[in-house]
Amino acid sequence: ESILSRIRPFEYSQKNAVLVPAAALGVGGMLLYWLRSGRKIKTIEMGDGWWGSGERPLKGKEDESIRPFKIETSDKEIEDLHRRLDHFRFTPHVEGAAFHYGFNSSYLRKVVAYWRNQFDWRKQVEVLNKYPHFHTTIEGIDIHFIHVKPSYVPHGRAVQPLLMVHGWPGSFYEFYKIIPLLTEPARHGLNEGDVVFEVICPSIPGYGFSEAPHQKGFDSIATARIFHKLMNRLGFKEYYLQGGDWGSRITTNMAQMLPQSVKGLHLNIVFTGRQSLGRLICIMLGAYVPWLVGLSREDARLFYPFMQKNVYDVLRESGYLHIQATKPDTAGCGLNDSPVGLAAYILEKFSTWTDKSFLDKDDGGLESKYSLDELLTNVMIYWVTSSIVSSMRYYKENISKDPNLNAYNRYGIYVPTGIAAFPQEILHMPRVWAKDVLKNIISYSYMPRGGHFAAFEEPKLLAQDIMQFVRKVEQL
């Protein structure tokens, strides 16, 4: 009783002395935090680069001309290919292998027979040339791209420039079916022509008809800068971006580099990953109470069981990534010399990454979603340009020792972003976690079907999602 009576006056007189500094500290802290997080968005520095051979020339300006380009072939090229196909040395698979050991060699024989006897490369070259191709030199290397403008634009309508970036083992050719849906939507029953695009699809340097960098260190940030320079050279100040696979990372870097030029960013795969204890706890809890950690039912369906889908499946599918990120010149050497080896390596991805259940099929389910003509045309792009090794080097240049050091995860993305989540994509990124880095998601759609090669496999679904996203951005 006596003690209490002595404490109370102490409390009341000292109360202010304690409260005021505490309040000041609290307000000061909040102020400091607000100032630090700030209104100013941090961007990736543009920097500069030189990827040609030897030293960068000191004098003279770079040739900025845009030169039309047509893909060509020759009898010699086709005969050489046929000769190699004829001499392919085949290894029988173990009984009951299906696609569990990789590309099934019995099915591969059928593919090779088609390739040798029915596939018409000259005809495919004409198909490739139906869109206008160009070359232009940026930072010392020739950048290849196609540029498709709408043939008819209703009076007064704006045409949105859209840069679409492919990945590995794809190419600009993946966009051939979606391009007409974007440049002439009305004709394909997609809308009344209120959103119309002119589409630019470059080839990443080292892929297809873009020259390969001669210097080390060519990563997605260098690519982002080069593609910004390309759009600038074509006269565009503001444009939309779309990407999957490496294209997703490149376009995201572009949005982090020059947000003022990016009207909107549309992705069909999201790679951000801030590893933290909090994330780990969310992952563990999410298996039982997804709603508690912000996961939707669809998220839970795609994301769990966690170990199976995110650890085992990823480990099973990422051998190529591991070897390409460490020894690309070794991994690609034989593939540049054996077209059948190249086809097996590339087409295995078109099987498994389109639908995981294709692993159980003897034919890898390839022709259930694609035609052999289109699959082989993509393979031929790697073959005739001898770009498999340089395409693999991109993995080594981009995958550093510590993923958290990547600019990717450090800088937020504030441009309007749209995400199309395809159910058979290799990794599912729930919106609640994509938000960590993509701060301005204005559209997140669960697509009804489709896998990794969205533009190639489900062009209409992807086109519709891009359009609804752009419509939202334009109305903002």
Next chain:
Amino acid sequence: CSSLAGIMLLEVFLVLGTLLIYFLFSKKREETLPFKDGWWGKGQKPVTQEDTSVRPFKVETTEEELSDLFRRLDQARFTEPLENSCFHYGTNSVHLRKVVSYWKNQFNWKKQVEVLNKYPQFKTKIQGIDIHFVHVKPPRLPEGQAAKPLLMVHGWPGSFYEFYKIIPLLTDPASHGLGDEHIFEVICPSIPGYGFSEAPHKKDFNSVSAASVFYELMLRLGFNEFYTQGGDWGWLICTNLAQIAPNHVKGLHLNMASVSKLGLTHLLSILLGRYFPGLFGFQDEDVRRMFPFLKKGLYRILSESGYAHIQATKPDTVGCGLNDSPVGLAAYILEKFSSWTDMEFQNLEDGGLERKFSLDDLLTNVMIYWVSGCIVSSMRFYKENLQKGIGTQKHEKLTVQVPTGIASFPNEILHTPQAWAKKKYTNIVSFHFMPRGGHFAAFEEPELLAKDILQFVGKVEKEQLWKKK
């Protein structure tokens, strides 16, 4: 007082209980690995008895084989390396061009086939597939001495050919200044799916299957007791063999001894072993080879294991092109002969390939993979062994009681200290740090390895250690 008696009783029960559990537990760990029978041939296993004859075999070549090879070498398509990349991105294609030029113009496959045929080779059918092996008997034996049978098992991307320089040191040590106390007759089989051994047609042919097949081979050749030696996959197969038939394996000699079960002690020793080596049983040389751990352990594993990752998951895909392009095959295989001999060789423009090996030797090994068309089946061995993960299989949890000798080479990819090895190999009779040499010990330093094998066998024989089990 009553409570005191009660407490004492409880203590007694506790101690007894612990002893019982420990006894049961430790007894369990000493159990042998069961022999793995199987049928690896095509289709159904026939009802008739298997042909158990041992047939002589000779490597052969034809003009057609050679002209096909040359045509492929001529039409090889190379990709220019990045400037100043040496061997950091893999096999440097500028140097590869030189190797291919030698291969076309100077390498003489017919002559190398004669070299291969200088030792007697045989084939015999076991569990449905043809097993190839080299069997070299000593040219002369002193009065009253018997040759000791020694099974030597190769790995990937090696072959039986790796042992060609060490065989004479073991079958005829006296002529090479090594003394004649112990003379061996050497058997070097090819792992099924490698070289001239038939590839299994069924799934699940793993190291225990290979050990069982080789066990049957030794029995068929009439050997009841023998020594085994191995590195790379040979390490695992010989270890399994010692676990399957401990009463038949007199001694196990390894030039590589990995541990696949990492526990808390391992983690602690990685974190603190550099500062308190004595506490974890590390010697100075252990510390020198293992630390800094990030660089010599973790990063090295990550940067060097891409091939194992893809081979353990998609062997048929990655091997496909390599069976069609000899240049691609050579690039893939020779890269290992560079970095696994000395990691520093990656900084050299030529990958240091010819510093320890001759191009003739290197290309002969590559040719074995080429002419037998075995690259894909050789890679499947990774999937069959690793697909369920490392440290999950039964044999990885069992120990080895057979007398073991370990030759620890300084440039081996990963160093395993004796403190870790002895948890699995409970009867290490000799453990030596070799002065030089890397992963392909028999190929690169045959004399050092032979000497270590001889001193190990000497110890085992002298103390009749194999009888003490």
